Amino acid sequence: MAESPASGATxxxxxxxxxxxxxxxxxxxxxxxIKLRHDAGRGVWLIxxxxxxxxxxxxxxxxxxMLDGQINVGGIADKLAADYHAPRDQILGDVVAMxxxxxxxxxxxxxxxxx
Amino acid sequence: xxEITPTVKTEAAASPACARAPVGLLAELTHRCPLQCPYCSxxxxxxxxxxxxxTADWQKVMREAAALGILQIHLSGGEPTAxxxxxxxxxxxxxxxxxxxxxxxGVLLTKERLARLAELGLDHVQLxxxxxxxDNADRIAAYKGGxxxxxxxxxxxxxxxxxxxxxAPIHRQNIKSMxxxxxxxxxxxxxxLEVAHIQYxxxxxxxxxxxxxxxxxxxxxxxxxxxxxxxxxxxxxxxFVVPDYYAxxxxxxxxxxxxxxxxxxxxxxxxxxxxAESLPGLTFDNVRDRALGDIWLxxxxxxxxxGTDWMxxxxxxxxxxxxxxxxxxxxxxALTGDATNTDPAxxxxxxxxxxxxxxxxxxxxxxxxxxxxxxxxxxxQGGHSDGGQQENV
Numbered sequence: 001m002a003e004s005p006a007s008g009a010t011x012x013x014x015x016x017x018x019x020x021x022x023x024x025x026x027x028x029x030x031x032x033x034i035k036l037r038h039d040a041g042r043g044v045w046l047i048x049x050x051x052x053x054x055x056x057x058x059x060x061x062x063x064x065x066m067l068d069g070q071i072n073v074g075g076i077a078d079k080l081a082a083d084y085h086a087p088r089d090q091i092l093g094d095v096v097a098m099x100x101x102x103x104x105x106x107x108x109x110x111x112x113x114x115x
Numbered sequence: 116x117x118e119i120t121p122t123v124k125t126e127a128a129a130s131p132a133c134a135r136a137p138v139g140l141l142a143e144l145t146h147r148c149p150l151q152c153p154y155c156s157x158x159x160x161x162x163x164x165x166x167x168x169x170t171a172d173w174q175k176v177m178r179e180a181a182a183l184g185i186l187q188i189h190l191s192g193g194e195p196t197a198x199x200x201x202x203x204x205x206x207x208x209x210x211x212x213x214x215x216x217x218x219x220x221g222v223l224l225t226k227e228r229l230a231r232l233a234e235l236g237l238d239h240v241q242l243x244x245x246x247x248x249x250d251n252a253d254r255i256a257a258y259k260g261g262x263x264x265x266x267x268x269x270x271x272x273x274x275x276x277x278x279x280x281x282x283a284p285i286h287r288q289n290i291k292s293m294x295x296x297x298x299x300x301x302x303x304x305x306x307x308l309e310v311a312h313i314q315y316x317x318x319x320x321x322x323x324x325x326x327x328x329x330x331x332x333x334x335x336x337x338x339x340x341x342x343x344x345x346x347x348x349x350x351x352x353x354x355f356v357v358p359d360y361y362a363x364x365x366x367x368x369x370x371x372x373x374x375x376x377x378x379x380x381x382x383x384x385x386x387x388x389x390x391a392e393s394l395p396g397l398t399f400d401n402v403r404d405r406a407l408g409d410i411w412l413x414x415x416x417x418x419x420x421x422g423t424d425w426m427x428x429x430x431x432x433x434x435x436x437x438x439x440x441x442x443x444x445x446x447x448x449a450l451t452g453d454a455t456n457t458d459p460a461x462x463x464x465x466x467x468x469x470x471x472x473x474x475x476x477x478x479x480x481x482x483x484x485x486x487x488x489x490x491x492x493x494x495x496q497g498g499h500s501d502g503g504q505q506e507n508v
Contacts, residue, residue: 019349041184050239
């Protein structure tokens with residue numbers, strides 16, 4: 001399900017990577033080389049990525065800070081729905097879309113894959 | 116979510132003409148390089164090793180960069196691994212919280228050294244390739260065995276758990292490999308592929324007739340990349356840079372002069388772009404004499420073409436002036452003799468048509484021999500190269 005680095009494969013053969021499709025049960029994490037940082041000088045949160053800097057919106061920051069390797073997408077939606085008194089279904093849809101976008105940009109990946 | 120690194124893809128943003136601090140610093144640690152690629156982005160007058168900054172100088176630059184608010188350090192060259200003190204520089208950069216990116220040809224690396232760099236805090240590796248066909252790649256770089264070594268280095272990068280970008284400059288002598296280059300990037304486990312058509316300054320301008328693809332071949336690459344982007348969504352991020360000879364509007368070079376990127380040469384000169392020394396009448400400060408932040412905000416070279424006040428027509432009244440910032444000053448100067456002219460890449464330039472015709476003509480002629488990048492020769496053919504030296508600094 002996740003892009004899998006060449007671990008446990010026959011030497012020389014790289015397993016074909018596939019796109020992570022984010023769903024309610026998915027657990028995503030930020031790989032080691034993605035750094036979420038508060039930039040005091042600019043007064044903003046930033047995501048440092050290979051040759052990229054992204055400026056996440058406040059909800060994205062909140063979601064990214066929840067990623068502990070345990071919580072799944074449904075769990076994130078539960079928390080946000082409770083915190084914002086908003087309909088869970090709608091929140092879930094938004095979170096899935098956001099994390100799918102972040103996964104496609106390489107900012108998050110499935111927790112199961114070793115970085 | 117917006118990307119704030121100024122790149123060719125950056126959307127028009129109503130940002131101030133001068134940001135408080137650049138986002139990225141391109142550190143050209145040395146101009147020494149064992150490869151001799153004829154499209155090298157280094158200036159024709161390559162700096163020699165005896166003028167290079169010391170380890171302590173570069174460490175000071177890293178500390179000043181972090182204090183200024185710079186986020187990412189691109190350790191480049193020449194070949195940055197030709198400096199034996201790269202490890203010390205990476206260590207300092209990581210300690211002060213900079214995101215460290217090694218831009219390398221790979222051929223001088225050992226797995227042990229790469230592992231040490233990763234341990235010291237290196238965040239990312241960008242590995243260049245010349246082609247997927249080893250013979251052609253080695254011919255382009257004038258370096259035997261380079262292609263095979265690069266494949267090995269790519270494997271080490273992945274084994275060490277570092278993220279990898281493959282960078283493949285595209286031109287008429289490797290353009291037919293476009294699909295295979297994309298496959299290569301997936302095969303070696305890259306998360307990102309940069310397929311940038313050559314930009315024709317410095318060495319590449321000297322070799323333009325040997326490098327310029329035909330419009331038809333260029334269009335094909337654009338199609339291949341578009342299809343691959345869709346097919347490889349979530350697997351490989353592809354950044355594609357078009358050759359501006361075939362574009363309608365110029366690129367916002369460096370995301371705009373003095374807006375987001377700062378460049379330090381091997382000898383410590385601080386430039387708004389790596390080619391800026393080709394422009395006449397600019398004085399460049401040196402990190403040995405002046406603080407980086409002061410240079411960025413107040414240095415003559417940074418003020419000269421920052422913002423839009425310096426513009427003439429057709430730029431001055433153009434609605435795109437804060438999108439592309441008049442294109443590239445260096446290209447404007449090299450091809451029109453006046454750096455304040457609009458870049459001839461722009462269809463509004465009176466010289467655009469004549470200029471675009473050059474590409475049409477050259478790309479259909481038999482390509483001349485490469486003029487290889489060699490130190491001290493400014494592109495003269497022959498002569499010895501000290502590019503592969505690895506003396507201590």
